[in-house]
Amino acid sequence: MTENTQQQNPAPTTELPTQYAPAEVEGALYERWVDRGYFTADANSEKEPYTIVIPPPNVTGALHLGHAFQVTLMDALTRRKRMQGYETLWLPGMDHAGIATQNKVEQQLAEEGKSRQDLGREAFTDRVWQWKDEYGGRILGQLRRLGAGLDWSRERFTMDEGLSKAVQTIFKNLYDDGLIYRAERIINWCPRCLTAISDIEVDYQDDDGELVSLKYGEGDETVVVATTRVETMLGDTAVAVHPDDERYAHLIGKRIKLPLTDRTIPVVADTHVDPEFGTGAVKVTPAHDPNDFAIGQRHGLESMTIMDERGVITVHGPFQGLDRFEARSAIVAALREQGRVVAEKRPYVHSVGHCSRCKTTVEPRLSLQWWVKVDTLAQAAGDAVRDGRVALHPKDMEKRYFDWVDNLNDWCISRQLWWGHRIPVWYGPNGEVVCVGPDDAVPGTEAEGWTQDEDVLDTWFSSGLWPFSTFGWPEKTPDLEKFYSTDVLLTGHDIIFFWVVRMMMFGLYAMEDQVPFKTVALTGLVRDEFGKKMSKSNPNAVDPIEWMDAYGSDAVRFTLATGANPGADVPIGEDWVKASRNFANKIWNATRFALMNGATVEGPLPAPEAMTATDRWILSRLNKTVAEVDAFYDDFQFAKLSDALYHFAWDEVFDWYVELSKTTFFEGGEQAKVSGRVLGEVLDVTLRLLHPIVPFVTETLWTTLTGGETLVIADWPKDSGFRDAAAESEIETLQQVITEVRRFRADQGLQPGQRVPARLDLDGTALAPHEAAIRQLLRLQPEGDAFSATATLPVAGAQVALDLSGTIDVAAERKRLAKDLAAAEKEKAQATGKLGNEGFLAKAPDAVVDKIRGRLAKADEDIARIQQQLERLPQG
Numbered sequence: 001m002t003e004n005t006q007q008q009n010p011a012p013t014t015e016l017p018t019q020y021a022p023a024e025v026e027g028a029l030y031e032r033w034v035d036r037g038y039f040t041a042d043a044n045s046e047k048e049p050y051t052i053v054i055p056p057p058n059v060t061g062a063l064h065l066g067h068a069f070q071v072t073l074m075d076a077l078t079r080r081k082r083m084q085g086y087e088t089l090w091l092p093g094m095d096h097a098g099i100a101t102q103n104k105v106e107q108q109l110a111e112e113g114k115s116r117q118d119l120g121r122e123a124f125t126d127r128v129w130q131w132k133d134e135y136g137g138r139i140l141g142q143l144r145r146l147g148a149g150l151d152w153s154r155e156r157f158t159m160d161e162g163l164s165k166a167v168q169t170i171f172k173n174l175y176d177d178g179l180i181y182r183a184e185r186i187i188n189w190c191p192r193c194l195t196a197i198s199d200i201e202v203d204y205q206d207d208d209g210e211l212v213s214l215k216y217g218e219g220d221e222t223v224v225v226a227t228t229r230v231e232t233m234l235g236d237t238a239v240a241v242h243p244d245d246e247r248y249a250h251l252i253g254k255r256i257k258l259p260l261t262d263r264t265i266p267v268v269a270d271t272h273v274d275p276e277f278g279t280g281a282v283k284v285t286p287a288h289d290p291n292d293f294a295i296g297q298r299h300g301l302e303s304m305t306i307m308d309e310r311g312v313i314t315v316h317g318p319f320q321g322l323d324r325f326e327a328r329s330a331i332v333a334a335l336r337e338q339g340r341v342v343a344e345k346r347p348y349v350h351s352v353g354h355c356s357r358c359k360t361t362v363e364p365r366l367s368l369q370w371w372v373k374v375d376t377l378a379q380a381a382g383d384a385v386r387d388g389r390v391a392l393h394p395k396d397m398e399k400r401y402f403d404w405v406d407n408l409n410d411w412c413i414s415r416q417l418w419w420g421h422r423i424p425v426w427y428g429p430n431g432e433v434v435c436v437g438p439d440d441a442v443p444g445t446e447a448e449g450w451t452q453d454e455d456v457l458d459t460w461f462s463s464g465l466w467p468f469s470t471f472g473w474p475e476k477t478p479d480l481e482k483f484y485s486t487d488v489l490l491t492g493h494d495i496i497f498f499w500v501v502r503m504m505m506f507g508l509y510a511m512e513d514q515v516p517f518k519t520v521a522l523t524g525l526v527r528d529e530f531g532k533k534m535s536k537s538n539p540n541a542v543d544p545i546e547w548m549d550a551y552g553s554d555a556v557r558f559t560l561a562t563g564a565n566p567g568a569d570v571p572i573g574e575d576w577v578k579a580s581r582n583f584a585n586k587i588w589n590a591t592r593f594a595l596m597n598g599a600t601v602e603g604p605l606p607a608p609e610a611m612t613a614t615d616r617w618i619l620s621r622l623n624k625t626v627a628e629v630d631a632f633y634d635d636f637q638f639a640k641l642s643d644a645l646y647h648f649a650w651d652e653v654f655d656w657y658v659e660l661s662k663t664t665f666f667e668g669g670e671q672a673k674v675s676g677r678v679l680g681e682v683l684d685v686t687l688r689l690l691h692p693i694v695p696f697v698t699e700t701l702w703t704t705l706t707g708g709e710t711l712v713i714a715d716w717p718k719d720s721g722f723r724d725a726a727a728e729s730e731i732e733t734l735q736q737v738i739t740e741v742r743r744f745r746a747d748q749g750l751q752p753g754q755r756v757p758a759r760l761d762l763d764g765t766a767l768a769p770h771e772a773a774i775r776q777l778l779r780l781q782p783e784g785d786a787f788s789a790t791a792t793l794p795v796a797g798a799q800v801a802l803d804l805s806g807t808i809d810v811a812a813e814r815k816r817l818a819k820d821l822a823a824a825e826k827e828k829a830q831a832t833g834k835l836g837n838e839g840f841l842a843k844a845p846d847a848v849v850d851k852i853r854g855r856l857a858k859a860d861e862d863i864a865r866i867q868q869q870l871e872r873l874p875q876g
Contacts, residue, residue, distance in 0.1 A: 016595060016704055020588035022552025026696045030144055038082075038712040039149045041089035043478035050086035051486040052078055053467050054150065055499070056158065058097035059132055060104055063142035065526040065560070065572065066492065068544040072557045072693070073523065073564055073638055074490050075148050079692035080633060082149070083716035089483050090149060091470055093156035094137060098420040098459045099193055099201070099357050105131050105419075121418050128419045142545060147553050147695050149712070154479070156470045158462040159421070165438045166469035167421045167462050170510055172437035175425075179373045179509075180413070184303075186290040187412045189365035190355040191311035191324075195416040196369055198458055200498035203356045208347035212332055215340050216265075216283070217256030223248065223267070224342050225283040228350055230335070231327040233258070234315045235306040236265055238284040240295055243269035245280050259340045260317075260331065268299045287366035303366050309416075311363055324363070370414035370423060370455065374505065378408040381504035384515050390504070391519045393636050394566040397493060404497045411502075413458045420456030427451050464502035467516035474510075489517040492525060493567055521636045522567050526560075529573030547577050554694035555581040561693050562646070564638035583646060584697045587690070590654035591701045594683055597665040598676030601684050601706050606674045608724070612664065613769065615678040616727035618657045621648065622682055627719040629689055642693060649686050656735065657682065663772045680705065685717045730766040733796045734774070737767065740795045741778050747869045748804060749813060752779070756807055759783045761799040791872045810873055817873075821866045828859035 033039065041049075052074055057067060074090060082088040105128050106116055116124040143150065156163060174180040187196040213226045216239060223239055236258055241248040248267065255264040265284075272295055273282055286296030286303040296303055306315045311324040318334070319327045335341050353362040382405045384390045385398060392398050414423060424436045429449025436442060444450035465473070467489070471480040485507075491500065500520055507516030528542075547556050558580040563570035591599075608616055625648045632641035657679070664675045683705055691698040691711045702711045750756065758780035762768045774780065780802075789801035804810075831852050834840050841849060 016588070016592045016701070018592070020552075020585055020697060020700075022554065022584075022696060023549070025700055026145070026147070026553055029696055029699060030147060033149070033710070033712055034144075034152060036710070038710060039090070039151050040153050041087055041151050041483070043482040045087040045482075047085060047087035049483050049487075050078070050081040050088045051091070051483040052089075052488050052490065053091045053470055053486055054093065055489075055491050056093045056095040056156075056463060056466060057139045058100055059094045059136035059157070060097050060100045061139045063139050063146070063544055065542055065544050067139065067143075068146055068556060069526050069560045069564070069570060070490055070492065070523060071143055071146055071148050072560045073521075074488075075146075075557075075695075076561065076638065076692035077488060077490070077633070079149055079695065079712070080716060082712065083688065083691070083714055085715070087482070089151055089154070089479075091154050091156065091483075092140065092143070092148075092150035092152060093466075093470060094140065094158070095459060095463050096132075096157065096159040096420065098415055098417050098456060099195065099197070101128060101132070101136075102417050102419040103193070103357060104135075116418060124418050145545065145548060145553060146557065149695075154470070158459070158466075162472060163462060163465070163469045164421060166465050166473055167457065168424050168436075168438040169474045170465060170506060171424055171457070171461075172435050172440075173510070174372065175435040179377065180370060181373060182368065182370050184366055184368050185371065185410075185412065186288075186293045186364050187367050187369055188353065189309070189363045189367065190358065190360055191309065191363055192358045192360035193355060194309055196367060196412055196414060197355060197357075197362070198412070198460055198498065200460070200495065201356045202353040202362050203359075204351045204353050206349050207352040209350055209352065210332075211343075211345040211348040211350075212335075212341060213279075213343040214259065214283075214335060215342050216258060217251075221251060221254060221256055223251065223256065223281040224279045225281050226278050226343075227283060228348065229288075229328070230331050231313065231319075231324050232285045232288045232306065233283060233331065234261070234313070234317075234319065235285045235287050235304040236283045237286060237296065237301045237304060238265050238299065239267045239281055240270045240273050240284050241267060241281050242271065242273045242275040245273075245275040248281060259338060260334055266299075266301075268295070268301075270295050270298065289364050293366065305366055307363070307365075309365075369412045370425075370453075370457075372411040372413055374408050374410055377505035377509055378405050378501070380508045380513070381405050381501055384504060384508060389515050390517065393519060393521045397496065397522050397567060400493075401496060401501075405501050405504075408501070411458075413461050414453075414455040415458055416454075417456050420459065421462055423453040423455050423457060425453045427453070460498060460502055463499060464506040465510070467503055467507055468511055484511065485515050486517045488519045488521055490521045490523065493522040494525060496520075496522060523564065524567055524569035526570045526572055529571050529576070531569070531571055542572075542574075547574065551577050551581040552584060552696070554584050554697050558583060558642065558694050561638045562642040564642075565640075566636050583650065584694060586650055586654055587687075587694075587697055587701065590658060591683055591687075591705065593658065594679050595705065597679075598672060599679040599683060599705070600676055601680040603677060605681055606677060608722075610674050611678060612661075612671065612675060613727045613730045613766070614657060614660045614664075614773075615675055616724040617731040618652065618682055619678060619722055620724040620728050621652055622685055623719045623722050626685065626689065626717045630719070645686075645690055645693070649690065653682055653686060656731070659777055660731075660734070660770070660773050663776055687711065688714060688717050733765065734767055734770050736796045737798055737800065738774065738777055741780075741793060741800055744791070744793055744802075744872065745778070747865075748872075750804075750807060754807065755779045755781045757781055757783050757787050757803040759787065759789065759801040761801070765797045767796075767798055793872075814870065814873055817866050817870050821863065821870070824859050824862040824866060828856060828863065831856035831859060 054074065055070070078088050078090040108131070109115060119127060171180060188199065188202050190197050209228050211226055211228055212230050213224055214233065216223050216225060225239060227233065239256065241252065251267040252269045253267065255266050258265050272291065273280065284292045284295050284301065286293045286301050287305045293303070295301070306313060307324055308314050313319045313322050313324065313327045319330055322330060332341065354360065355362055382402060385392060385401060392401055426434045426436060426443050427450065428434065428444060432443070434443045467486050468480065468484055471477060471484055473480055489500065503516045507514070544556055555577050559572060559577045560570065563572060625644060628644050629641045632644065661675050661679065665672050684702070687698045687702040688711060699711045702708065708714060756779065760771055760774065762771060767774070783803070787803050788805060790804045791802045793800045834852050835856065
């Protein structure tokens, strides 16, 4: 929408159902928003733009709480900006998820007794597209269910025609600039998926393994090395020691015998070796370990590949054809037989990398792959944060960002898959290598001896272009001109290294130093209510759709927002969602009451002098809340703004203001009309403030209250500057009186609805106009002729005298309190005794001592409270 214009409904109404039923509201309401184009941005608008591109979920994915969490926060940001009058674009889309999607289709084929090789590359790719059309994108429908205000007219997919052109363009540009090259390097290899995988696709976990110490060499020329992967010794081409390690000075430069082979290998000096760790000597297998590969490069060592892509030993000899784990046991047995095993430790718990897709143990492997040379790109990505063009929030994340970007290694971008962006490089019959851009002709035909590279690009390569390719780059489109750079990237801190940095590198490179986003707002991870990580393999995993079915989307959204402290993990439990559901119900019931009692938005607000102190107090508090919420939004403090809105709405509006105004409403007249207009104003603004977090219930209530078309494009509230310190002080005093008397009533065991005769002495205070409200809220009836004060409560300059005779059994109550006092005094004596025991204090853990000190403090509080209650009881 280009303007925040409202099509007025016929008129406000006072009719609301008695109960809020989310299931009957949410679906139809969301489709109405979409159909009316509220989320569709206009690139030709003269309004200031505000842009977020959604971190693209995998096409194979389903909504989990992590998605729901981040989507809720992005939706809140964009809904508010839309209401503030910005031309707001929140762009949706999906990632093609190379490995995950290919695995899905290969599983389907396996059920049919086929493999992708049976179909061939082209037919297999067609089959994946069919799967995508039939099953992919489920998560986008679930985002609608959550209420995400995405511009569906601009939905993108990392394999669509436009984004594929962008991928081919930037590959060609980087290649021509010498920033993409092909080389043999160590990569993470999955023997099950049969492809290189990125660092983020490797999950590390502690496994029970073995640590075996082996003796290399003969006689005086021996060294002992230790390894957790004994099978790799077949590919050792050196032993490395530190150049300053005197224990091995006589061996440096010599060759020693490698067991189980007829080879000798050199002893080399390298500063990478830690002489204090283990024996100070390490075996060097350049083809199967990244650190060893680096040593090999420095010393010109041979790299021997000893296993194939499936992890099967290929070295000629007795171990050829064995799986790597079978070979491990067989080699240890053979070394043991030769007396080469010095020590064995089992189990030896150590961190082992596993493929995040199939859980197979990853194998470091020397492989010919395509790489991005990152030094200048990473430097630019670091500088953009250092010079303030991109802000990381919270700021303490900058150190982690710099630690990563300043030490970034070249990026392996090729994957041995069929699903994905195929590398646009062709090889000719005479060794020619030609990189082809999207508008270039293929250099030759297959019949002429030309073939295209078999690999596809890493999924992160295409998603690294997401902030600008989605707007039509490399074309100069109106969307690119209007909406780039984007304003905020909101994502989890766990992928700052793998995705955020890649977008920074590519964005600055492709867009001539224009940053891809101005702010990176980093969130934590969603955990269960006990702080444990949620996962599919644990019983604590939650399907947010089930919670939405049970409690409504607003309840899930509000629960997630209330836990969103910048960069911190978010605990969540079902009881918290129930509490948020109760909040939605409270908003509904309070608004319904207000509508039935004259709340209105019609006409201007009355002058302050025509209002009650209660009216002026709530308007003053309302404006402070508006200012507070704005400040929290600007600082991405979602938890604090949600908490502020919760307490303002529930405590101050729905409890205090509504309750204090009931007498005014019941009495009717001009004052009731004034308060009705004030209540309408407060509800109008409060619903607007709540709308970005809980859009469904607020939309339903606001359109009923105001007769407006929609909250989606309604104006965001502004702090009018109205403040009334005197009214705030007056109502705070009134709250003190009511709270203290309520506490006393509860202490005396009085039922909430039980009426008690009382005399109120309010002279000299500002509370005289509130006597009716005080009596109503506290269930205090006027004093009669037989009134005899049995308790007098001095509170905030006023005195409340109560006649409790006949309302409680004084003797029974005194007996009960005496029993409670004895128990508290006993607890105090026990705690005091322990804390006075020097022997106990010397032996007890600090936590135990602190706990006992807490028990003593609690006992003191209980004793004081009970003694006060006893003093207040009527005598006799």
